[in-house]
Amino acid sequence: MARRRKQDPDELTAGEHEAPEEERDYSVRAVERVCLILNLLQESVDGITLNEVAQTTGLPKSSAFRYLWTLENHRYVERDEDGGLFRLGLGFVGMQSRHLEILRERARPSLERLRDEFDETANLGLLDGDHIIYLDIAESRRGVRLAAARGDRDPIHCTALGKAIAAQLPEDRVHDLLANAGFEKKTGNTITSEAAYLDELAKVRRLGYALDDRENEDDGRCVAAPLLGTHLPVAISVSGPSSRFSIADAKKAAKVLIEAASGIATNPVGV
Structure with missing residues (x-):
């Protein structure tokens, strides 16, 4: 039947x-x-x-x-x-190219002001996969400078931009990113364990900014602050040669970066 x-x-x-x-x-x-x-x-x-x-x-x-x-x-x-x-979530980031372009336009004046105030390179970075990609750069005018190129990629574990962004993500998401990317030892100061990195992120959340103290480049120092109001995994930073851009300089820049990040997140640009 x-x-x-x-x-x-x-x-x-x-x-x-x-x-x-x-x-x-x-x-x-x-x-x-x-x-x-x-x-x-x-x-x-x-x-x-x-x-x-x-x-x-x-x-x-x-x-x-x-x-x-x-x-x-x-x-x-x-x-x-x-x-x-x-x-x-981050799954939509690849679909938000226009939003990212608006963000870049909004951030550009602040990057230029940061460059001019500290005479060092200012950067806008985004989490792309398990690395940081540079969306925009206001390059220092000095002959000797620390600067990536727009579109360059760097690890999250040894960069100030990476730390500033990772500190705002859920811990399980950070674990997945680190599992994929690993802990390449770029310099003698590079963090190479997840426990130490999570401790560093707790410090970033407490201070409001992240520091790369010769962890990605032997003679490089960088300080970064997240753009909290955008709900995108982005941050801005100031970077320079460690021989010239001291820890004291980085801490001074951190205060200005936090203010600039707040302004970028809350002041829209015309489209």
């Missing part, structure tokens, strides 16, 4: 195939809910709670959490363990 097959709710019935075009509804409820969640995340400045997701989608909290967990697993959502908030 033939068994009756249970119809998949996503399948169209014969009647639906014959219906006029204007009467058809090809929407998938699960996809609609994902779109609702992503729209809610995009509109939020500080992040959203699980309750907000459940209320917006009409889902039970347990189901809403499963949606968020799946999106987080694919890096489209990231979770703040301390505050219980959800934000757009």
Whole structure:
């Protein structure tokens, strides 16, 4: 005897195939809910709670959490363990080229002011995969200077930009980044263990800035501050030869960097 097959709710019935075009509804409820969640995340400045997701989608909290967990697993959502908030994740960074260009335009005047004030190179960096990529550079005018080129990549474990950004990420995300990138020993001062690096990140969170003290270059010193208000993994820095850019200079620059980072995050540029 033939068994009756249970119809998949996503399948169209014969009647639906014959219906006029204007009467058809090809929407998938699960996809609609994902779109609702992503729209809610995009509109939020500080992040959203699980309750907000459940209320917006009409889902039970347990189901809403499963949606968020799946999106987080694919890096489209990231979770703040301390505050219980959800934000757009790093999976969208590659899709945000226009946003990054706006950010670069917004940051450029600040980079030039930092360069002129300290007579050293100022940088804007983004976490790209498990490395830092330089989005923009205001290069020092001195003959001897420390400067990368736009588009260059550096490790996260031995750069001030990398530390400043990593300090704002969930610890499990940092663990994954370090597992992928490793701890190449660039100089005698390079941090080469995860425990020591996590201790360094705790210090960065406490001070508000990160320091690379001859860890990426033998004669290089750099100080960086994260751009907290953008919800992108970005930071700005000032770098110079350690023979000229002292620890005292770096600490002085750190205060100005923190103020500049706050200004970049809150002062939009016209598009």
